[in-house]
Amino acid sequence: MTAKNWESASLREVVEKSGLGCGADPARVSVEGADLRLMPKTAVSLAMALHELCTNAVKYGALSSAAGTVLVSWHVEGPEDAPSLFLQWQEKGGPRVSRPEKRGFGSRMVERALAAELGGIVTIEFPPEGVVCTIKAPIVSGAS
Numbered sequence: 001m002t003a004k005n006w007e008s009a010s011l012r013e014v015v016e017k018s019g020l021g022c023g024a025d026p027a028r029v030s031v032e033g034a035d036l037r038l039m040p041k042t043a044v045s046l047a048m049a050l051h052e053l054c055t056n057a058v059k060y061g062a063l064s065s066a067a068g069t070v071l072v073s074w075h076v077e078g079p080e081d082a083p084s085l086f087l088q089w090q091e092k093g094g095p096r097v098s099r100p101e102k103r104g105f106g107s108r109m110v111e112r113a114l115a116a117e118l119g120g121i122v123t124i125e126f127p128p129e130g131v132v133c134t135i136k137a138p139i140v141s142g143a144s
């Protein structure tokens with residue numbers, strides 16, 4: 001995956017390719033949010049994070065059981081000249097989650113590298129009902 005491949009990616013495309021492209025059952029992943037264009041760098045960072053979240057959901061989370069679901073939703077907030085993307089990955093209906101004793105490379109990468117690259121804030125929480133990852137990142141409007 002290179003930045004070039006993602007030059008014209010919309011957020012919805014990034015979510016559909018990376019958040020579902022790990023063997024997730026598309027029928028169990030809902031995507032909610034008005035589409036918007038992302039800078040290539042932001043698209044690549046988000047794609048990596050969503051791929052990791054998707055993989056974890058299939059391995060350990062809501063998509064590892066027969067009935068669990070994922071909701072990926074986003075909106076834009078903040079002033080028009082400095083908008084932020086607020087995106088949430090929310091699992092439910094899977095096996096009861098217990099807080100991991102040890103954070104692996106994947107979730108550390110998502111939280112730290114992504115936060116640094118996006119200049120935003122990323123948190124992953126492990127409530128018993130399902131993992132929730134919240135990403136808040138500045139977006140440059142009009143970028144392609």
Ligand SMILES: Nc1ncnc2c1ncn2[C@@H]1O[C@H](COP(=O)(O)OP(=O)(O)O)[C@@H](O)[C@H]1O
Nearest residue numbers: 056057060061097100103104105106107108131
């Ligand atoms: N979606 C999830 N649902 C439940 N537990 C999870 C989920 N994602 C991660 N975990 C827990 O957090 C641990 C660390 O995950 P991660 O950092 O991605 O490392 P790895 O995938 O290499 O084990 C996992 O071993 C698992 O116990």
Ligand SMILES: [Mg+2]
Nearest residue numbers: 056104106107
């Ligand atoms: Mg992982």
